[in-house]
Every structure is written in structure tokens, then in C-alpha cells.
Amino acid sequence: GTQQMQAAMEKYAHFKKTDFPSFSQYEAWAGADLMIKGLENAGSNPTHASVIHALRSIKSYDANGLLPNSFNYSTNFGHNPAKTCSWVVQATHTGFKMAAPGPLCGTDIPGTATASS
Numbered sequence: 001g002t003q004q005m006q007a008a009m010e011k012y013a014h015f016k017k018t019d020f021p022s023f024s025q026y027e028a029w030a031g032a033d034l035m036i037k038g039l040e041n042a043g044s045n046p047t048h049a050s051v052i053h054a055l056r057s058i059k060s061y062d063a064n065g066l067l068p069n070s071f072n073y074s075t076n077f078g079h080n081p082a083k084t085c086s087w088v089v090q091a092t093h094t095g096f097k098m099a100a101p102g103p104l105c106g107t108d109i110p111g112t113a114t115a116s117s
Contacts, residue, residue: 068103
């Protein structure tokens with residue numbers, strides 16, 4: 001997923017190999033990718049309702065590997081997951097290095113409205 005996004009950013013946004021996307025650009029990429037999946041699965045003449053129905057039928061989405069965990073939109077559409085994970089890297093003079101060997105995860109504070117969602 002990272003290589004696909006980097007290639008598209010180089011082609012369409014005039015990025016160089018040494019440029020790296022911002023958090024907002026990653027969010028926009030994943031959001032657009034999810035919307036494309038909804039449109040593709042909504043049929044030949046998509047409507048608002050058919051796109052939403054198609055999105056809610058996605059059982060495993062991880063933005064082609066950009067997200068460290070999959071989302072099941074058939075059961076978790078529009079809800080904050082109780083556990084959220086992110087890949088964290090550090091920019092160094094020679095490139096990037098992982099801040100941890102795996103994704104870093106956090107959970108909601110117990111007793112909050114979304115802790116059991």
C-alpha cells in the first residue's frame with residue numbers, strides 16, 4: 001500500500017522519492033480509497049443509498065496494508081473502535097526507522113461512551 005501511494009504521489013502530486021506524505025495526506029488517501037471501493041461495489045448506476053450499502057458490506061478494510069488493523073464496516077460503520085493502532089516511524093537524516101517493531105495501539109478510557117463500541 002505504501003509503494004502504491006508513493007508512486008501515485010510522485011505521478012500526480014509531483015512528489016520526489018525523498019518526500020513523505022503528511023498525516024492528512026494519508027487520511028485523504030485512505031478515505032478516497034474507501035470511497036472508490038464503495039463506488040465500485042455499488043453497481044453500474046450508483047446512488048447515495050447503494051454506495052452506503054456497499055460500504056456497509058465491507059467486512060475487512062485496511063487501506064491496502066496502510067492501516068495496521070482491519071475495519072469491519074458491516075458491524076462498525078460510523079463508530080469509533082475501542083482499540084486503535086498506528087504504525088509510527090521516525091524521520092532521520094538517512095531515511096525512516098520504525099519507532100517500534102509493530103504498531104502502537106491505544107484504547108479508549110474505560111467508561112467512555114465508545115469503550116464498548
